[in-house]
Amino acid sequence: MGVFDIVGPVMIGPSSSHTAGAVRLGKMARTILGEAPVAVTINLYGSFARTYKGHGTDKALVAGLLGFSAEDTRIKDAINLAAQANLHVTFRIVEGGDFHPNTAQMQLKGISGKSVKVTGASIGGGRIVITQIDGYDVEITGDYYTLITLHQDKPGIIAMITQILAQQNVNIAFMKVSRKQKGVQALMVLETDHPIPEEVLAAISPVPAIESALLVKPL
């Protein structure tokens, strides 16, 4: 830890886990959707469900969905700003569920009609982890440059992707592959030490076995 982890972070109160972390969860969901959302249904679990109002967790999630950062002073007015931006958000309080205490599940619909379901938890100190995308188990922290691919589950695809990263001199820090069924479709998350150049996306995206690929910068 450095001095700015002790005297810091600069954030919008009141809680690093329930406010700052929630902003980052919303922002990550928007990034994963890849475009401006127009309608979002948010299920709140655990402590998020019980204390969201007092902590402004609802406002924080919406602020993140609007693309705000955790130190944006507009977070407090995010609900009104969402209405102005034609973003329709519905909250649902869910009892139970085998989740981390600070979990939000967000079903997003984007401006082009695209949709995605993102589940994530705020794990303390403003840090987050995205645990599911469209039913695939993932582990995305937003601390690293991240490449997410949805591809056909067959030999050689992962090797091809990592080869392209190697050519660009990008070192992989963490990776996780997940699938719902053998041989159909897989979702891979690669977190790297170095920025991932757009060329990587340009090289991967046209490959027929790749259904979609997305670059995520650190939050």
Place this chain on the structure above:
Amino acid sequence: MMSFTSIAELVALAEEMGQPIADVVWQWETERSASQPEAIWREMASRLAVMQQAAAQGLIQREKSFSGLVGGDAYRLATTNSFIGPVVMRAAANAIAVSEVNANMGKIVACPTAGSCGIVPGAILAIAEHLQCGDDKLVRALFTAAGIGEVIAANATVSGAVGGCQAECGAAAAMAAAAVVEMLGGTPRQSSHALALALKNLLGLVCDPVAGLVEVPCVKRNGFAAVHALTAAQMALAGVESIIPADEVIDAMNRIGAELPCSLKETSEGGLAKTATGIEITERLSKPN
């Protein structure tokens, strides 16, 4: 490369180099992050500016938080006749001001956490006003505070969920006490006594927030802890010493934190959160609109 893993080592480094703790920590961070010293200074100065803005806003803001539980107390304190002296009064008012801004979704600097964000600025801004000094002294004070927090975080914890409130407000008071000593011209050794005294007297403090919110008792506790830090600094500057050395106090805090039941570590399942009023507030706030 320069390094320290304990308060004793940090004090020894400062004594060897003939510099205040602030400068040792500044240099350490510069080396650690492979940055330019000026860039590190500017970053700390920008955090000071956020603290100053939060305190200024909190002293005039009378708005209640969303729960309605806190808001307006810093203003009340800052505008009343003081019998405890202007510096003490100001420290309490500043600290409550910053914490009220935090509770009201304003911009603050976690120091070391959001729940304890008022204590360090509360104390050091009051001293700066008393000394009529410029911002450089305050930036240095933040480096000193950061160095102390660094050691506490590395050897114990600054998380209420792990160690109770002693880890958050206790650590913040220790950080503030050491920083105030240095602002007033005390030695690194006096800083270490001040932080030991401050932390020692908040040992065992539990984290039992009503309805899980960073409001009751957190906001007013920030005011108390800022004053507590001043008292510790005043004692150390007068030559009062902690019999138990700072590092051993930090270790005791860590062990006490581990022994505290979970109900008293930020779960809102014990203490004030489970009083009749605490339960009533929790039920009221958990009802859908």
